[in-house]
Amino acid sequence: MSSDTIRVGIIGCGMITQRSHAPGFAKVGGVTITALCDPVAENAVKVQKEHAPDARLFSDWRELLKAGLVDAVSVATPVYLHAPMSVAALEAGCHVLCEKPMAMSSAEATGMLAAARQAGKVLQLNLSRRYDPFYQTIAKLIADGRLGELRHIRAIRMHTGAPDQGWSPTGTWFVSKKHGGGIVGDIGVHVGDMMLWYFGAVESISAVTATRRSDIDVEDNATALFRFRSGATGLLELSWTSAVNRMCFEIHGSDGILLGAAPGEGLQILRKQGTPEQIPPTQYLQGVKNSFQCFADAIRGIASSPAPGEVGCAIQVVLDAIRESGRNGGRQVAIAAG
Numbered sequence: 467m468s469s470d471t472i473r474v475g476i477i478g479c480g481m482i483t484q485r486s487h488a489p490g491f492a493k494v495g496g497v498t499i500t501a502l503c504d505p506v507a508e509n510a511v512k513v514q515k516e517h518a519p520d521a522r523l524f525s526d527w528r529e530l531l532k533a534g535l536v537d538a539v540s541v542a543t544p545v546y547l548h549a550p551m552s553v554a555a556l557e558a559g560c561h562v563l564c565e566k567p568m569a570m571s572s573a574e575a576t577g578m579l580a581a582a583r584q585a586g587k588v589l590q591l592n593l594s595r596r597y598d599p600f601y602q603t604i605a606k607l608i609a610d611g612r613l614g615e616l617r618h619i620r621a622i623r624m625h626t627g628a629p630d631q632g633w634s635p636t637g638t639w640f641v642s643k644k645h646g647g648g649i650v651g652d653i654g655v656h657v658g659d660m661m662l663w664y665f666g667a668v669e670s671i672s673a674v675t676a677t678r679r680s681d682i683d684v685e686d687n688a689t690a691l692f693r694f695r696s697g698a699t700g701l702l703e704l705s706w707t708s709a710v711n712r713m714c715f716e717i718h719g720s721d722g723i724l725l726g727a728a729p730g731e732g733l734q735i736l737r738k739q740g741t742p743e744q745i746p747p748t749q750y751l752q753g754v755k756n757s758f759q760c761f762a763d764a765i766r767g768i769a770s771s772p773a774p775g776e777v778g779c780a781i782q783v784v785l786d787a788i789r790e791s792g793r794n795g796g797r798q799v800a801i802a803a804g
Protein backbone atom coordinates (compact mmCIF):
# COMPACT_ATOMS: atom_id res chain seq x y z
CA MET A 467 0.00 0.00 0.00
CA SER A 468 1.51 3.34 -0.99
CA SER A 469 2.02 5.87 1.80
CA ASP A 470 -0.51 8.28 0.27
CA THR A 471 -3.24 5.61 0.04
CA ILE A 472 -6.33 6.67 1.98
CA ARG A 473 -7.33 3.82 4.30
CA VAL A 474 -11.09 3.79 4.77
CA GLY A 475 -13.16 2.04 7.42
CA ILE A 476 -16.89 1.58 6.84
CA ILE A 477 -19.09 1.58 9.93
CA GLY A 478 -22.44 -0.03 9.17
CA CYS A 479 -22.58 -2.68 6.43
CA GLY A 480 -26.29 -2.58 5.62
CA MET A 481 -28.05 -1.77 2.40
CA ILE A 482 -26.41 1.54 1.49
CA THR A 483 -22.93 0.17 2.12
CA GLN A 484 -23.63 -2.98 0.12
CA ARG A 485 -25.12 -1.10 -2.81
CA SER A 486 -23.14 2.13 -2.80
CA HIS A 487 -20.34 2.81 -0.29
CA ALA A 488 -18.35 -0.41 -0.62
CA PRO A 489 -18.47 -0.67 -4.43
CA GLY A 490 -18.02 3.10 -4.63
CA PHE A 491 -14.88 3.28 -2.48
CA ALA A 492 -13.48 0.14 -4.10
CA LYS A 493 -13.40 1.99 -7.44
CA VAL A 494 -11.67 5.18 -6.25
CA GLY A 495 -7.98 5.27 -7.11
CA GLY A 496 -5.66 5.49 -4.10
CA VAL A 497 -8.34 4.40 -1.64
CA THR A 498 -8.43 1.04 0.15
CA ILE A 499 -11.12 -0.28 2.45
CA THR A 500 -9.10 -1.58 5.39
CA ALA A 501 -11.81 -2.10 8.01
CA LEU A 502 -15.50 -2.93 8.18
CA CYS A 503 -17.74 -2.83 11.22
CA ASP A 504 -21.20 -4.19 11.87
CA PRO A 505 -22.63 -5.99 14.90
CA VAL A 506 -24.48 -8.18 12.40
CA ALA A 507 -21.46 -10.24 11.32
CA GLU A 508 -23.06 -11.56 8.13
CA ASN A 509 -23.45 -8.01 6.78
CA ALA A 510 -19.77 -7.23 7.29
CA VAL A 511 -18.72 -10.60 5.84
CA LYS A 512 -20.87 -10.03 2.75
CA VAL A 513 -19.21 -6.65 2.10
CA GLN A 514 -15.77 -8.10 2.75
CA LYS A 515 -16.33 -10.95 0.30
CA GLU A 516 -17.75 -8.76 -2.45
CA HIS A 517 -15.70 -5.58 -2.21
CA ALA A 518 -12.95 -5.56 0.42
CA PRO A 519 -11.19 -8.91 0.78
CA ASP A 520 -8.34 -7.45 2.84
CA ALA A 521 -10.49 -5.51 5.29
CA ARG A 522 -10.38 -6.44 8.97
CA LEU A 523 -13.81 -7.05 10.52
CA PHE A 524 -15.06 -5.44 13.73
CA SER A 525 -18.31 -5.77 15.64
CA ASP A 526 -17.60 -2.70 17.81
CA TRP A 527 -16.93 0.63 16.07
CA ARG A 528 -14.88 1.93 19.00
CA GLU A 529 -12.46 -0.96 18.52
CA LEU A 530 -12.20 -0.07 14.84
CA LEU A 531 -11.23 3.50 15.72
CA LYS A 532 -8.63 2.28 18.23
CA ALA A 533 -6.99 -0.19 15.83
CA GLY A 534 -5.05 2.46 13.89
CA LEU A 535 -6.04 0.96 10.54
CA VAL A 536 -7.92 3.88 9.01
CA ASP A 537 -7.41 7.49 7.92
CA ALA A 538 -11.09 8.01 7.20
CA VAL A 539 -14.42 6.45 8.06
CA SER A 540 -17.72 6.20 6.32
CA VAL A 541 -20.60 6.31 8.82
CA ALA A 542 -23.50 4.38 7.29
CA THR A 543 -25.54 3.41 10.33
CA PRO A 544 -29.01 4.33 11.66
CA VAL A 545 -29.30 8.07 12.23
CA TYR A 546 -29.11 8.06 16.05
CA LEU A 547 -25.52 6.79 15.74
CA HIS A 548 -24.27 9.38 13.23
CA ALA A 549 -23.25 12.07 15.73
CA PRO A 550 -21.54 9.91 18.38
CA MET A 551 -19.68 7.89 15.74
CA SER A 552 -18.66 10.90 13.64
CA VAL A 553 -17.49 12.98 16.60
CA ALA A 554 -15.45 10.08 18.02
CA ALA A 555 -13.90 9.41 14.61
CA LEU A 556 -12.98 13.06 14.11
CA GLU A 557 -11.50 13.20 17.61
CA ALA A 558 -9.49 10.09 16.74
CA GLY A 559 -8.01 12.00 13.78
CA CYS A 560 -10.14 10.50 10.99
CA HIS A 561 -11.88 12.24 8.12
CA VAL A 562 -15.60 11.41 8.05
CA LEU A 563 -18.11 10.75 5.30
CA CYS A 564 -21.45 10.66 7.10
CA GLU A 565 -24.71 9.40 5.68
CA LYS A 566 -27.80 11.55 5.57
CA PRO A 567 -29.56 12.96 7.47
CA MET A 568 -26.57 14.30 9.38
CA ALA A 569 -28.01 13.86 12.86
CA MET A 570 -31.04 13.66 15.16
CA SER A 571 -31.13 17.45 15.55
CA SER A 572 -29.33 20.59 14.50
CA ALA A 573 -27.72 20.73 17.95
CA GLU A 574 -26.05 17.39 17.25
CA ALA A 575 -25.11 18.46 13.72
CA THR A 576 -23.48 21.64 15.03
CA GLY A 577 -21.44 19.52 17.44
CA MET A 578 -20.21 17.38 14.55
CA LEU A 579 -19.18 20.44 12.57
CA ALA A 580 -17.34 21.85 15.59
CA ALA A 581 -15.51 18.54 16.03
CA ALA A 582 -14.43 18.58 12.36
CA ARG A 583 -13.14 22.14 12.64
CA GLN A 584 -11.33 21.37 15.88
CA ALA A 585 -9.70 18.30 14.35
CA GLY A 586 -8.95 20.00 11.02
CA LYS A 587 -10.47 17.01 9.21
CA VAL A 588 -12.93 16.67 6.32
CA LEU A 589 -16.56 16.13 7.28
CA GLN A 590 -18.63 15.36 4.20
CA LEU A 591 -22.31 14.44 3.98
CA ASN A 592 -23.61 11.84 1.56
CA LEU A 593 -26.35 14.12 0.26
CA SER A 594 -26.67 12.18 -2.97
CA ARG A 595 -28.13 14.90 -5.18
CA ARG A 596 -25.00 17.01 -4.80
CA TYR A 597 -23.00 14.34 -6.66
CA ASP A 598 -25.55 13.61 -9.39
CA PRO A 599 -25.20 14.97 -12.97
CA PHE A 600 -28.99 15.43 -13.19
CA TYR A 601 -29.19 17.80 -10.22
CA GLN A 602 -25.83 19.40 -11.04
CA THR A 603 -27.15 20.22 -14.52
CA ILE A 604 -30.19 21.97 -13.02
CA ALA A 605 -27.91 23.95 -10.71
CA LYS A 606 -25.93 25.09 -13.74
CA LEU A 607 -29.05 26.05 -15.71
CA ILE A 608 -30.13 28.19 -12.75
CA ALA A 609 -26.67 29.70 -12.28
CA ASP A 610 -26.55 30.51 -16.00
CA GLY A 611 -29.78 32.49 -15.61
CA ARG A 612 -31.82 30.23 -17.89
CA LEU A 613 -34.90 30.54 -15.66
CA GLY A 614 -34.44 34.20 -14.75
CA GLU A 615 -35.11 35.16 -11.12
CA LEU A 616 -36.27 32.16 -9.07
CA ARG A 617 -39.74 32.55 -7.57
CA HIS A 618 -41.10 29.17 -6.53
CA ILE A 619 -40.25 25.48 -6.28
CA ARG A 620 -42.65 22.61 -5.91
CA ALA A 621 -41.17 19.17 -5.21
CA ILE A 622 -43.08 15.94 -4.79
CA ARG A 623 -41.75 12.57 -3.67
CA MET A 624 -44.36 9.93 -3.05
CA HIS A 625 -43.52 6.30 -2.25
CA THR A 626 -45.71 3.25 -1.85
CA GLY A 627 -43.85 2.20 1.28
CA ALA A 628 -41.22 3.11 3.88
CA PRO A 629 -37.68 1.69 3.56
CA ASP A 630 -38.47 -1.23 5.91
CA GLN A 631 -41.16 -2.27 3.40
CA GLY A 632 -38.79 -2.38 0.43
CA TRP A 633 -35.30 -0.94 0.43
CA SER A 634 -34.05 -2.57 3.65
CA PRO A 635 -36.49 -5.12 5.14
CA THR A 636 -34.43 -5.44 8.35
CA GLY A 637 -34.14 -1.65 8.68
CA THR A 638 -36.96 -1.18 11.20
CA TRP A 639 -35.03 1.80 12.59
CA PHE A 640 -36.26 3.81 9.54
CA VAL A 641 -39.69 3.92 11.20
CA SER A 642 -38.57 4.29 14.82
CA LYS A 643 -38.41 7.73 16.40
CA LYS A 644 -35.68 6.97 18.92
CA HIS A 645 -33.45 5.64 16.14
CA GLY A 646 -33.89 8.74 13.98
CA GLY A 647 -36.50 7.45 11.56
CA GLY A 648 -39.31 9.27 9.76
CA ILE A 649 -39.88 10.50 6.24
CA VAL A 650 -38.73 14.05 6.97
CA GLY A 651 -35.19 12.92 7.77
CA ASP A 652 -35.12 10.10 5.26
CA ILE A 653 -36.43 11.71 2.06
CA GLY A 654 -37.12 15.27 3.13
CA VAL A 655 -33.38 15.70 3.58
CA HIS A 656 -32.71 15.00 -0.11
CA VAL A 657 -35.49 17.14 -1.53
CA GLY A 658 -35.03 19.88 1.07
CA ASP A 659 -31.30 19.98 0.39
CA MET A 660 -32.02 20.44 -3.32
CA MET A 661 -34.37 23.31 -2.46
CA LEU A 662 -31.73 25.05 -0.33
CA TRP A 663 -29.03 24.42 -2.93
CA TYR A 664 -31.04 26.12 -5.67
CA PHE A 665 -32.95 28.75 -3.68
CA GLY A 666 -30.61 29.63 -0.81
CA ALA A 667 -31.36 30.25 2.84
CA VAL A 668 -34.80 29.66 4.35
CA GLU A 669 -36.56 32.29 6.45
CA SER A 670 -39.52 30.24 7.75
CA ILE A 671 -41.29 26.91 7.49
CA SER A 672 -44.89 25.82 8.07
CA ALA A 673 -45.70 22.13 7.85
CA VAL A 674 -48.28 19.46 8.41
CA THR A 675 -47.16 15.93 9.15
CA ALA A 676 -49.16 12.74 9.51
CA THR A 677 -48.70 9.10 10.46
CA ARG A 678 -50.93 6.83 8.41
CA ARG A 679 -49.32 3.49 9.28
CA SER A 680 -50.61 2.19 12.60
CA ASP A 681 -47.49 0.23 13.60
CA ILE A 682 -44.95 3.10 13.67
CA ASP A 683 -44.24 6.17 15.82
CA VAL A 684 -42.81 8.49 13.15
CA GLU A 685 -44.37 10.71 10.49
CA ASP A 686 -44.84 8.96 7.14
CA ASN A 687 -46.37 11.93 5.31
CA ALA A 688 -45.28 15.57 5.35
CA THR A 689 -46.13 18.75 3.46
CA ALA A 690 -44.03 21.84 4.11
CA LEU A 691 -44.25 25.43 2.92
CA PHE A 692 -40.95 27.26 2.61
CA ARG A 693 -40.33 30.99 2.58
CA PHE A 694 -36.82 31.67 1.34
CA ARG A 695 -34.83 34.75 2.37
CA SER A 696 -34.84 35.81 -1.30
CA GLY A 697 -38.66 36.18 -1.13
CA ALA A 698 -39.23 33.01 -3.16
CA THR A 699 -41.55 30.29 -1.89
CA GLY A 700 -41.51 26.49 -1.95
CA LEU A 701 -43.74 23.51 -1.41
CA LEU A 702 -42.39 20.10 -0.40
CA GLU A 703 -44.69 17.07 -0.46
CA LEU A 704 -43.61 13.68 0.86
CA SER A 705 -45.33 10.34 1.40
CA TRP A 706 -44.54 6.74 2.24
CA THR A 707 -48.18 5.70 1.83
CA SER A 708 -48.89 6.61 -1.77
CA ALA A 709 -50.82 4.33 -4.15
CA VAL A 710 -48.01 4.64 -6.71
CA ASN A 711 -44.48 6.01 -6.70
CA ARG A 712 -44.29 9.56 -7.97
CA MET A 713 -41.35 11.93 -8.10
CA CYS A 714 -41.38 15.29 -9.84
CA PHE A 715 -40.65 18.97 -9.38
CA GLU A 716 -41.29 22.37 -10.92
CA ILE A 717 -38.89 25.27 -10.61
CA HIS A 718 -40.55 28.57 -11.45
CA GLY A 719 -38.47 31.53 -12.57
CA SER A 720 -39.32 34.92 -14.08
CA ASP A 721 -38.34 33.59 -17.55
CA GLY A 722 -39.62 30.03 -17.51
CA ILE A 723 -40.61 26.91 -15.62
CA LEU A 724 -38.29 23.94 -15.40
CA LEU A 725 -40.03 20.56 -15.15
CA GLY A 726 -38.16 17.48 -14.01
CA ALA A 727 -38.73 14.10 -12.46
CA ALA A 728 -35.77 11.88 -11.72
CA PRO A 729 -32.20 11.13 -12.80
CA GLY A 730 -32.10 9.34 -16.12
CA GLU A 731 -35.02 11.36 -17.46
CA GLY A 732 -34.99 14.53 -19.50
CA LEU A 733 -35.71 18.07 -18.36
CA GLN A 734 -38.10 20.52 -19.97
CA ILE A 735 -38.25 24.32 -19.81
CA LEU A 736 -41.61 25.96 -20.52
CA ARG A 737 -41.56 29.56 -21.72
CA LYS A 738 -44.21 32.20 -22.37
CA GLN A 739 -43.83 31.68 -26.10
CA GLY A 740 -42.50 29.00 -28.36
CA THR A 741 -42.22 25.28 -27.95
CA PRO A 742 -40.83 23.92 -24.70
CA GLU A 743 -37.08 23.43 -24.61
CA GLN A 744 -36.10 19.78 -24.11
CA ILE A 745 -32.87 18.90 -22.33
CA PRO A 746 -32.12 15.18 -22.82
CA PRO A 747 -29.85 13.26 -20.42
CA THR A 748 -27.15 13.27 -23.12
CA GLN A 749 -26.82 17.02 -22.55
CA TYR A 750 -26.25 16.72 -18.80
CA LEU A 751 -22.97 17.85 -17.30
CA GLN A 752 -20.16 15.40 -17.87
CA GLY A 753 -17.52 14.40 -15.37
CA VAL A 754 -19.54 14.96 -12.18
CA LYS A 755 -17.66 13.08 -9.47
CA ASN A 756 -19.43 10.69 -7.12
CA SER A 757 -19.43 11.15 -3.37
CA PHE A 758 -16.52 8.78 -2.76
CA GLN A 759 -14.24 10.47 -5.30
CA CYS A 760 -15.23 13.88 -3.88
CA PHE A 761 -14.40 12.69 -0.36
CA ALA A 762 -10.96 11.45 -1.46
CA ASP A 763 -10.33 14.71 -3.35
CA ALA A 764 -11.35 16.77 -0.31
CA ILE A 765 -9.00 14.76 1.93
CA ARG A 766 -6.15 15.30 -0.54
CA GLY A 767 -6.98 19.01 -0.84
CA ILE A 768 -7.64 18.68 -4.61
CA ALA A 769 -11.17 20.10 -4.42
CA SER A 770 -13.52 21.17 -1.68
CA SER A 771 -16.46 18.90 -1.01
CA PRO A 772 -19.84 19.75 -2.60
CA ALA A 773 -21.57 18.73 0.66
CA PRO A 774 -19.41 19.65 3.65
CA GLY A 775 -20.65 19.74 7.24
CA GLU A 776 -21.97 23.29 6.78
CA VAL A 777 -24.40 22.05 4.09
CA GLY A 778 -25.53 19.21 6.37
CA CYS A 779 -26.13 21.66 9.23
CA ALA A 780 -28.20 24.00 7.03
CA ILE A 781 -30.65 21.31 5.94
CA GLN A 782 -30.76 19.84 9.47
CA VAL A 783 -32.17 23.16 10.78
CA VAL A 784 -34.92 22.95 8.15
CA LEU A 785 -35.73 19.32 9.04
CA ASP A 786 -36.03 20.30 12.70
CA ALA A 787 -38.36 23.17 11.72
CA ILE A 788 -40.60 20.89 9.61
CA ARG A 789 -40.98 18.47 12.51
CA GLU A 790 -41.54 21.28 15.02
CA SER A 791 -44.20 22.93 12.87
CA GLY A 792 -45.82 19.53 12.24
CA ARG A 793 -46.03 18.88 16.00
CA ASN A 794 -47.62 22.30 16.52
CA GLY A 795 -50.44 22.17 14.01
CA GLY A 796 -48.57 23.92 11.21
CA ARG A 797 -47.44 26.96 13.24
CA GLN A 798 -44.81 28.91 11.35
CA VAL A 799 -41.25 28.31 12.55
CA ALA A 800 -38.75 31.10 11.93
CA ILE A 801 -35.21 30.11 10.98
CA ALA A 802 -32.41 32.32 12.26
CA ALA A 803 -30.12 33.83 9.63
CA GLY A 804 -27.02 31.65 9.50
Ligand SMILES: NC(=O)c1ccc[n+]([C@@H]2O[C@H](COP(=O)([O-])OP(=O)(O)OC[C@H]3O[C@@H](n4cnc5c(N)ncnc54)[C@H](O)[C@@H]3O)[C@@H](O)[C@H]2O)c1
Pocket residue numbers: 477478479480481482483503504505506509525527542543544545547565566567592593594634636637638652
Ligand atom coordinates in the same frame (compact mmCIF):
# COMPACT_ATOMS: atom_id res chain seq x y z
N1 LIG B 1 -27.72 8.74 0.52
C1 LIG B 1 -28.76 7.98 0.25
O1 LIG B 1 -29.41 8.13 -0.79
C2 LIG B 1 -29.14 6.92 1.23
C3 LIG B 1 -29.96 5.84 0.83
C4 LIG B 1 -30.28 4.88 1.80
C5 LIG B 1 -29.82 4.98 3.10
N2 LIG B 1 -29.05 6.05 3.46
C6 LIG B 1 -28.57 6.24 4.82
O2 LIG B 1 -27.56 5.27 5.10
C7 LIG B 1 -27.60 4.91 6.47
C8 LIG B 1 -27.78 3.41 6.58
O3 LIG B 1 -28.97 3.05 5.87
P1 LIG B 1 -29.17 1.57 5.29
O4 LIG B 1 -30.18 1.67 4.25
O5 LIG B 1 -27.86 0.95 5.00
O6 LIG B 1 -29.81 0.89 6.59
P2 LIG B 1 -29.76 -0.64 6.99
O7 LIG B 1 -30.70 -0.81 8.12
O8 LIG B 1 -29.90 -1.50 5.77
O9 LIG B 1 -28.27 -0.84 7.51
C9 LIG B 1 -27.80 -0.27 8.71
C10 LIG B 1 -26.61 -1.11 9.17
O10 LIG B 1 -26.05 -0.50 10.31
C11 LIG B 1 -25.69 -1.55 11.19
N3 LIG B 1 -25.51 -1.07 12.55
C12 LIG B 1 -26.46 -0.84 13.49
N4 LIG B 1 -25.87 -0.48 14.65
C13 LIG B 1 -24.53 -0.45 14.42
C14 LIG B 1 -23.40 -0.18 15.23
N5 LIG B 1 -23.52 0.16 16.54
N6 LIG B 1 -22.18 -0.26 14.67
C15 LIG B 1 -22.02 -0.59 13.36
N7 LIG B 1 -23.07 -0.89 12.55
C16 LIG B 1 -24.30 -0.81 13.08
C17 LIG B 1 -26.83 -2.54 11.05
O11 LIG B 1 -26.51 -3.82 11.60
C18 LIG B 1 -27.03 -2.53 9.55
O12 LIG B 1 -26.20 -3.48 8.92
C19 LIG B 1 -28.74 5.72 7.08
O13 LIG B 1 -28.23 6.90 7.63
C20 LIG B 1 -29.62 6.05 5.89
O14 LIG B 1 -30.38 7.23 6.07
C21 LIG B 1 -28.71 6.99 2.52
